[in-house]
Amino acid sequence: MDFKFGEKAEKLRAEIREFVKAEMPPRYIGKQFEEETTEEFWAFAMHMSKKLSEKGWLTLSWPKEYGGMAADLWEQAVFGEEAFYWGLPGLGMGISGTAWVGPSLMLFGTKEQQEKYIPTIAAGDPDGVWCTGYSEPDAGSDMAALQTTAVKDGDEYVINGQKVWTSCAHHARWLWCAVRTDPNAKKKHQGLSLMIVDMKSEGLTVRPLENYAGGHVFNELFFNDMRVPAENLVGVEGQGWGQLMAALSFERGTAIGTAANAKRIVEELVIYAKETGQFKQPQIRHKLAELSIDIKAARLMALEAIWKTDQGQTVIHEPSRDKAFCDIIQEKLGRIGADILGVYSQMDLGLPDNRWTQLKGAVEHLYHFNIGLALAAGTTDTQRNIVGQFGLQLPRAY
């Protein structure tokens, strides 16, 4: 038993803190999905992508031949922890560039695809910004029910259908798109494929989907006889589901970051409540203390999953357990934080620098966004289904 990070990982942590001090606005608080909401935020995020790429941190987990640092899992864990604590923007290269497009292409892509797409992601170029098209109006948690079709026509696929909740489509150069290539497959998990789609394609319409709090993160995509070169198929036609599951597991393993972000906000709230005198009240102190216990527990569980992976053990339900656990923390933190801010918690999310906005709007952001965060990458209840079935070995309940 040992609960300390190794020297290499701790050295990276110290380097990141140096970087933060030099490159980030003082007391910056990161907010998930904020960078997509305005041109100004987006420009800052892309500026930071470049800086991070220069450090090698944008794709630190990738093998060196693809422009990565081949960082071990513990360095990745420390990086995830620090990135979310400090709120480093520009890490995603859109939604998915660094997290799963690159890694999936390394696993399933052709050499040509790897050479064409991977370097721009690693370099932090605007050309390496990706969005992801999984969800559809009738395929949410039940992703395998997707209906967008891709029909082979010579050396092209003709794609028709619709995607929804497509984060970052308004900034992305490419779309990582799940489609149905065999509508006659016996089971819904069969006959799916992954495609790379140029966001400048004819027949593609992007419609902004503003969220209820007035921010633009999501979009709807409409495909009307959109033609995609056959060489843009990823992996094997009809094997999309397996490839998708591999890609999703990259997406779900982020609990360590969520815990670090929550830790930061709790620390900010403690400073705030000390200044206002609220921290003297037992009900405030104890609520924040209770949250801090769950945040510590979440961190330890996320590290357990990383340790198991590092040991070569197969991690199946743990990331789902951790995502669900963190969803609940974020919901509580948003609510308790907003209660501490009281009347100031009603500020417009788009005005982090307004003189009445507290803590740069981080608490309000979480209060409104935690609902979206709980739904993204598998809802809290979808995760519970997975844990029930695979963790507790109970009959499938959905």
Next chain:
Amino acid sequence: MDYSIGKEQEMLRKSTREFFEKECPKDKVRELKTEPKAYDAKMWKKMVKLGFQGLIIPEAYGGMDGDFIELTLFMEELGRNIVPMPYFSTVALCALPIMEYGSDEQKEKYLSGIAEKGDIWTLAQTEKRANNEASEIQMSAGKDGDGFLLNGTKLFVPYAHVAKMMLVAARTSDDSYPEKGITLFAIDPKSEGITMEVIPTIAKDGRCEVVFENVKVSKSDILGQVDQGWEILDHIQQQGALLKAAEMYGGGQAAFDITLNYIKERKQFGKVLGSFQAVQFMMVDMQAHLDGLKYLVYNAAWQVSIGESSRSLNSSAKAKANKIYHEVCHYGMYLHGAIGWTEEMDIGLYHLRTRSMIYDCGGTDLHLEAIACEMENEEPAFIKVFGSAS
């Protein structure tokens, strides 16, 4: 970072689990509810032979010289089987502080008695206010020649009625700070002036009211220094809270497993209970909290084992244990349906222990307050990097 349990630790855990499974099945737990001693003296003796009481005691005093993680794993196994016995009071509440604060003579005499003979010890701390704070300790220890005279009443003292010795916290001087002026004495419970009776607690776990009337103690009975006893009580509370949390994790996980097995078998509407999503989600959430508790306990125990005990981790473990142990017992019984509420099922045996465990070494609010104090005084990383100007 290493989440694995060492080879020796794993062996100890395995042999402990096998021992308690064999020696303390649930029928035995039920039987001991009517045993006035509230423990099984034969089992206790067998444990002495196996070295369990001396697990963490140095070899020089007849112990096994185990580390704190091993003791933590041992407590987990004790909790899993809800073994009624004075192990916690003897080892966690007394042997550990004697190891830390005892004189050489005291260590020689007391620690070898525990390790080699299985002497039972207990701590008499709780008084009427019962809040585990220094202000609670009102029992007077007035000067009496070279020694002291103890007067007052202690409550819910575990296993005092069978103890060979007990540590007693009393006030040797008055100070405006309640933490000052407390002294710990090692006393024979059969000393003149001590009377006691067993308090009828729901778990029948040998909690006693101990009344002291002009009980003479000498200077040599003091553990540590005069008036400096709070430091020792705090030390006991830190390690005791953590070890109790380990016991509660073991118990909580066992109560969970009992429930999980039940909902995999019991059928209604032609399906096993566990196939209903409402049931499944309750279980999934509880298991996540149990996993969290496990690693809070292990992390805190590891901190102790490297000599860097963490107040906020110890308190986090205990506060989390208090919450989840109750929940698992409560909802575990609920998920059993009416049968869970009967004496026949094992789950209730766990729930009977909820109330005493929650208050051993501090209730939830006390530990939340301890964490809040740490949060208040800690300088967060972002202040270190950017300074305090916002």
